[in-house]
Amino acid sequence: MDVMILAIIFIVYIFALVFVGYYAYKKTNSSEDFMIAGKDTHPFIMAMSYGATFISTAAIVGFGGVAGQYGMSVLWLAFLNIIIGVFIAFVFLGKRTRRMGHSLGSLTFPEFLGKRFDSKFIHYASGLIIFCAMPLYAAVVLIGAARFLESSLLIDFSIALLILSIIITFYVLFGGIRGVMYTDALQGTIMVIAMVFLLVFVYWILGGVDTANTALTNMVNLYPADSIATGGTGWTAFPQFGTPFWWSLVSSTLIGVGIGVLAQPSLIVRFMTVKSDKELNRSVLIGGIFIAIMPTTAYIVGSLSNVYFYDKLGKIAVDVVGGNIDKIIPTFITMALPEWFVYIFLLSLIAAAMSTISSQLHTQGTAFGVDIYGTIREKSKQKLDQVSISRIGILIAIILALVMAFSLPGSVVALGTSLFFEICAAAFLPVFLGALYWKGITRPGAIAGILSGTFVSLFWLIFVFKKTAVGIGLCKFILGVETLLPAAPWPFIDVMLIAVPISALFTIVVSLLTKPPAQEVIDKAFKNIDKKGSDA
Template sequence: MSIGIVFLVLFLALMTGIGIWGMKKTKTLGDFFLGGRTLGPWVSAVAYGTSYFSAVIFIGFAGTQGWQFGLNALWIAIGNAVIGAGAAWLVLARRTRRMTQNLDTMTMPAFLQERYGAKHLKPLAASIIFFFLLPYSASVFKGLGHLFEKVFGIPYDVALLVMIAFTGIYLILGGYFAIAITDFIQGIIMFVGAAVMVLVLSGKGGGYFEMIGKVAENYNAHIPPASQPSALTVISLVFMTSFGTWGLPQMTQKFYAIKNEKVISKAAIVTTVFALMIGFSAYSTGAFSHFFFDLSTLPRSESGAILYDLIVPTLLTEHLPETLMALIMLLVLSASMSTLSSLVLVSSSSIAIDLYPAKVDAKTGKDRSVAMMRFLSAIFIVISYFISRFQISIIVYLMSLSWGVVSGAFAAPYILGLYSKKVTKAGAYAGLLTGTVVMVALFFILGSSRSPLAASISIIVPFLVVPVVSIFTQPPEKVLLDKAFEGV
């Protein structure tokens, strides 16, 4: 993989250069966390898309769902693009940007506190973000480290250190501006790499539609009807990965940072097209496993269990030329680094912005705030390394719970708060706690194999609880509502 090493060195050098450039544009906390709210539609849309898709979709998720679901996995791609990307921009972006400006807030916890006039809601929300997004970022680092160990022959510990170091450099130096610019470059790499990957692989089966027909035929032979996933399983997975993103702080942050509301419609189109390409490429490649493998040639452990995480890497390694494989590795790296930088930025903000108690004057506040944000970003990256390096049982559970807990906790209070003046402070607390408790309880009751169903339920239940509690509790103050909904 000498070509891959060259590509990797050039890529990391470019990311470092962008971090240094971004540092010159980062003077205030608003610059660091939101890029000064100056980002246009293309950069904002691609930043949203690259944060959406990490290496997990190309490696573990695509292989697992592609083999188990066959062509039904493509419904996930459609849901992610139409609901998770396009509809999210159209439904949430305008109100989110306007209300966060009205309330002078930069983070999800701060928005919830100011929107509902609940002084204890911010530390509670920030704690949930810290405890569940940090382990999630560590899990992405871990998966990427194993992938580079397999493909480049780089020892796992060394791969971890390299990825963490370079992610930290451009994030710590340039903040969200650097993240957005690197996301745009990484997005181009992802888009081109994904398209070429599918074209080359489908060509081996006579073209994409010919390949689809062969996959459908082989799927029924490989997976007996009795073992094929139910419609409820497919629907819950589509719902969790599509609507579930509406409540994730690292995704909604992109709406805070847009230049103005005129960019929203264009950004919605761009991010939908981007998501369609990435989703269809990933899940098509996973489904192609039914053409390239049979039950006897699937990668398996010594005990005979199918190694789903190795299906796509094995497929690509065996059937793509070296140069294209190097491009695919940059695709996977780009997907991971963009997701990781967003996760670390949001996680560190939960302390630096939402929980940091220091009050300073106008002359020094900005500098100290940015310094604190950089310091905590570095600390969070170091913690991510140790979590990735030394797997602790409780951390593994937190990784598995992270998506469902965070989305379940925030989706209802956040979305209903954008549209309804009747939601009360008590209703917001109830939604936050209900989403968290339901996900944790169902995870252990249903088991980790049914976590998509548990996550879907944990997202839906608070949308019922919040309005009911709001009916029977003290309505919000008119002054607060007038401020939040001014011009909305």
């Protein structure tokens, strides 16, 4: 590997980030600028930032590795990402979120919920949940990028984590969400170019689309025995209905991530950064194309890596990397593609990691400064403290992410992503949908929904869901069993299928049994929702 070429590429890249971050810093003059970019973000920047935040190294390395182990059935997730993560999110949730958020004067997602239900407790509790849960997601994204640096550049994993953390923290601290979104747009463009080339090149070296896919189908006799035992049927086939494999794929990966995206705080806040519905309408196509390219390519390449590895080494992908599926994509790229593309892909992977982590750090920082600290300060002092305390929160957030990144086991990137998406969905999705569409939802109903979703999801993860219950070990330590419900399919049913319905039930029942919300609270939240015109 030519160190000089690599150094030049990275110097140019870092210079571009510094320039964009400085430009964002010069345009950040208020709390509103730091939190929601002054509500005047360009549609291209908003869409690319949304997509780059959504699709991280977790999708490329983590779920690409899952595809390398289990096959192309993961492609259904890409379909859900487009339909739910972009179209439904922008058209049915984004417009109402933007209008309601602007009416309420919200700067963060927890503040949006707190003001919608006129509740400081909801504001504080939502911020606390986000600040405590998000380090897991940030950590696995850091791990994904650091693993590629480790595989391709032979950089020590720990040093790679530190380098990434320092660069990202710098421009988030000073540029706020403008710095995050502007650099996201730059990084997202790099990611798209790299992934389009990757998809074309991989099919070319494997003899074309039909040849490559047929070769993968014909490798069914090499499909991992443990996957077949749990319901797998091959690299290009869907697992048997109702088997542990089916439940894991459908509930954890497809539903957990595909639907859980609707309740992601770092994505929801982007709807409040644009001036009108026109910008959201223009963003849908851009975001849809971005999401269609990024995960689809990662999942196809991950699956087809088996064809390449078996042809060159006589082993399937998971055996080549010694069982750590987080190394499948990095190892394949390093071995199969020309050296110059390794540089470009490394750049795109780091861009994917930095774009997502920067958004996570900003979300955690504002949760700390505005939603946690801000709610316990006197109102007259709160505004003075928002930006500076949020910056302290950003520093705490990156430290927590680093600690977790050093502590987590291998093959954790995809699982960690799913868990965070699902915890957020369990805590916020029913209440968020109710806030947008149901005027009858009450403050006690919203509180009941958030708390029930949070506690049920934590209970299920610790005591029932086998992947996490065994890893955490608390159930075994307290009760002497790995999971409370060992009979199939319970240990394989994901938390989202249990916790989200319970949260929705509590939200609805408690709202129906408690005093309706005050009319002035409803009027304030919905005053712009039903107005005609895209600038409402």
